[in-house]
Amino acid sequence: xxxxxxxxxxxxxxxxxxxxxxxxxxxxxxxxxxxxxxxxxxxxxxxxxxxxxxxxxxxxxxxxxxxxxxxxxxxxxxxxxxxxxxxxxxxxxxxxxxxxxxxxxxxxxxxxxxxxxxxxxxxxxxxxxxxxxxxxxxxxxxxxxxxxxxxxxxxxxxxxxxxxxxxxxxxxxxxxxxxxxxxxxxxxxxxxxxxxxxxxxxxxxxxxxxxxxxxxxxxxxxxxxxxxxxxxxxxxxxxxxxxxxxxxxxxxxxxxxxxxxxxxxxxxxxxxxxxxxxxxxxxxxxxxxxxxxxxxxxxxxxxxxxxxxxxxxxxxxxxxxxxxxxxxxx
Numbered sequence: 001x002x003x004x005x006x007x008x009x010x011x012x013x014x015x016x017x018x019x020x021x022x023x024x025x026x027x028x029x030x031x032x033x034x035x036x037x038x039x040x041x042x043x044x045x046x047x048x049x050x051x052x053x054x055x056x057x058x059x060x061x062x063x064x065x066x067x068x069x070x071x072x073x074x075x076x077x078x079x080x081x082x083x084x085x086x087x088x089x090x091x092x093x094x095x096x097x098x099x100x101x102x103x104x105x106x107x108x109x110x111x112x113x114x115x116x117x118x119x120x121x122x123x124x125x126x127x128x129x130x131x132x133x134x135x136x137x138x139x140x141x142x143x144x145x146x147x148x149x150x151x152x153x154x155x156x157x158x159x160x161x162x163x164x165x166x167x168x169x170x171x172x173x174x175x176x177x178x179x180x181x182x183x184x185x186x187x188x189x190x191x192x193x194x195x196x197x198x199x200x201x202x203x204x205x206x207x208x209x210x211x212x213x214x215x216x217x218x219x220x221x222x223x224x225x226x227x228x229x230x231x232x233x234x235x236x237x238x239x240x241x242x243x244x245x246x247x248x249x250x251x252x253x254x255x256x257x258x259x260x261x262x263x264x265x266x267x268x269x270x271x272x273x274x275x276x277x278x279x280x281x282x283x284x285x286x287x288x289x290x291x292x293x294x295x296x297x298x299x300x301x302x303x304x305x306x307x308x309x310x311x312x313x314x315x316x317x318x319x320x321x322x323x324x325x326x327x328x329x330x
Contacts, residue, residue, distance in 0.1 A: 001174055001200060002120045007047045008039050008102070009113045015104040016042055017070070019063035022130075022172070023050050024074075024096040024165040035163025035172045042067055050097065059097055066099050073099040074135035098170070100130070100137045112140055119175050123241075126175035127159050132168045143171065161328065178241030178267060179204050179222060180322065183229070183257045184248035185212030188272065191315035192245070194220045196322060201243070206236060208253070229253040238264040243322060245302065246271040255281050262294055268325045270302035270318065 032051035040063035185207035197220035213226035303317030324330035
């Protein structure tokens, strides 16, 4: 998302106009859901995607025409055969797209999008909110959990974990609070960091060995920390918005991390290891006073069961599990 927004800002600051295409709503079987974004530039380049295929081709064609005339539009498409609004596809769904014209040099749009770039580095929930009047965007700004004073009348209950279009208001979650704390900087962590960063998570790697907490190993990470596994609170405060991934080099370090994070309320707790090793860790935690219900929150073994073996495969399985938790389906 950050690179997508940056590409729009650079174009606007250079005086080039942009069409911002948004999926306002989608039902049935569609390539992308509500909140998907695509930018179309005057030279025909695009950034982002609303799903590919015929819907994206038609959207790009219309966006280019609207760019030439400085227009905005709202369009409905159906993924069924033989309908007047059909794209000639048999998916069985429908989608509503909004085409927002952003003039080159538009200082108001640039200010909002630059604020969004700044917000992407903060640990907060941020929504891009637009007010629609007919097929035109009448106002656009950023909102936090409590709303936005510059958008009077904004119903805060549309600020949800997914995009919402209702009563002329369209809110898209663009920055999510919470980090993925990865304890252990070994081979699996080195494969995991770029995988989860690519899908919008904010990884922070923690290891007690300086050579495995080296920022050069994790260029996509938000940060790296080096310290004792017995004293995480010196540098880390896990919140209910955070995810905890435990991949240390040994059973004792795994245990130390679990004792300090199991009652943190973290959105996700996962621990790598064999079933035998994890059973031993569970027994130690129960003996130390933790309950079976508390340990049941731990995803162990970590990741979805896809038969992963290599560090890269394990990274895929863990990334998929994190996505499922974030989406609320796991």
